Amino acid sequence: MADIRHIIHLVSKDLLIELRSKEILLSMIIFSLTIILIFNFTYDIGIQAVQRHTPGLLWVAFIFAGTLGLNRSFMREYENGRMEGLLLCPVSRGSIYIAKLVGNVIFMMIIEMVSLPVMVVLLNLDIIKFIPMLFLLLVLGNIGFASVGTLFSAISLHTRSRELMLPIMLFPVTIPVILAAVKSTAFLLNAKPLAEIMPWVRILIGFDLIFTTLCSFLYKYVVED
Amino acid sequence: MPVHLILFLLTCLSMTVALFFVFIFAPAEATMGEIQRIFYFHVASAWTAFLAFFIVFCCSIAYLAKKRRFWDFISLSAAETGVLFMTFVLITGPLWAKPVWNTYWSWDARLTTSLILWLIYIVYLMIRKYTEDRQQGARFAAVFGIVAFIQVPIVYMSIRWWRTLHPAPVLGNVEGGGMETNMIITLLVSVLAFTMLFLNLLFMRYRIAQVEAQLFYLRENAE
Numbered sequence: 001m002a003d004i005r006h007i008i009h010l011v012s013k014d015l016l017i018e019l020r021s022k023e024i025l026l027s028m029i030i031f032s033l034t035i036i037l038i039f040n041f042t043y044d045i046g047i048q049a050v051q052r053h054t055p056g057l058l059w060v061a062f063i064f065a066g067t068l069g070l071n072r073s074f075m076r077e078y079e080n081g082r083m084e085g086l087l088l089c090p091v092s093r094g095s096i097y098i099a100k101l102v103g104n105v106i107f108m109m110i111i112e113m114v115s116l117p118v119m120v121v122l123l124n125l126d127i128i129k130f131i132p133m134l135f136l137l138l139v140l141g142n143i144g145f146a147s148v149g150t151l152f153s154a155i156s157l158h159t160r161s162r163e164l165m166l167p168i169m170l171f172p173v174t175i176p177v178i179l180a181a182v183k184s185t186a187f188l189l190n191a192k193p194l195a196e197i198m199p200w201v202r203i204l205i206g207f208d209l210i211f212t213t214l215c216s217f218l219y220k221y222v223v224e225d
Numbered sequence: 226m227p228v229h230l231i232l233f234l235l236t237c238l239s240m241t242v243a244l245f246f247v248f249i250f251a252p253a254e255a256t257m258g259e260i261q262r263i264f265y266f267h268v269a270s271a272w273t274a275f276l277a278f279f280i281v282f283c284c285s286i287a288y289l290a291k292k293r294r295f296w297d298f299i300s301l302s303a304a305e306t307g308v309l310f311m312t313f314v315l316i317t318g319p320l321w322a323k324p325v326w327n328t329y330w331s332w333d334a335r336l337t338t339s340l341i342l343w344l345i346y347i348v349y350l351m352i353r354k355y356t357e358d359r360q361q362g363a364r365f366a367a368v369f370g371i372v373a374f375i376q377v378p379i380v381y382m383s384i385r386w387w388r389t390l391h392p393a394p395v396l397g398n399v400e401g402g403g404m405e406t407n408m409i410i411t412l413l414v415s416v417l418a419f420t421m422l423f424l425n426l427l428f429m430r431y432r433i434a435q436v437e438a439q440l441f442y443l444r445e446n447a448e
Binding site: 148151152155158159160161165168169172173175176179180183199200203206207210211214215218221222224 | 289341344345348351352355356357358361364365367368369371372373375376379380382383384386387
């Protein structure tokens, strides 16, 4: 119980800081929209092609923007030695990790909620009737991506090339999440029956469970001195 | 006789025997012809690379649990050697595929997983290189080595559902598995030879890591 209270406190701290500065969220949103813009030129997306390319396009935008956010999530803590303070708190390492993970998932959800309507307009998508399921897929995909991402961002911060290391560590390892998220979104947007979507959703859930547990356990080895 | 010398001699011997088996003993394959002989190097390298990555995984756990430098040195050596053998796999594969499948590459489960593994373990080595503090680098690499290995089966399964073209595993299949006995023997000899080579390289790399650490320690103390 105490852990849950700690997590809520830590998450609300991060959210409050972010709401006041808005530096991460704003850049993530603009970044994801910029990616859509670039895709538009590189793929020359016509209305017919949209159906085939949209799921991949959406997830590339979300994942690249998410990586930006992940990179910042621990960096902030190392300004003014706040990380030492955090580690000295009577809070378990696992709780710190889960709090950061929840924060990152919320950030990713916010950018998706903002940029998705814009994409609907720009790409002429018809997603109204899929919204509940799409929301579920976004949540599952974000958790999977951020579970490993949160752990790796804590590592990449201490390497010499910092921001550069995170994507190259993260992308190969999260390929199952990306694949399952894109596939299930594609089936959903093409109005395929639920039976075809479910195997991919199961991969997402399995990945989320395994890696959230594993990474929350491994986090203590990353921060120990 | 020192261990590394015995290992070296055994490797030379088994490699020579393997070459004889691959080029003289094994029959030419009926449809693919002589090109199929690359199979013995391809599969043996792949087996060795997987063995190496499994060793990285086990030693990473052991290092985090025990914090002994020995485990770290072994996992570093295994990762480097594994990347080397995976490079062999990725070179011999397309060479074989071009005349047989008429394409260098297909995005099927085993090929894609091999490519991803290769990338992952190069990143693993980069993490060590790019971390200033040696102990911290060892810890980071261990954490990464565990996460990376656990996702291998998930990557494999998910890509397998996505698409697959690679021939089904030839060993352990139903009755004979479509492979002649002489070919299976040759494959086993070749796998053995490559395992010996791997152990040899692993041991050499381990000794280098040891000497490096000693040198580092001496330099630190000299200042």
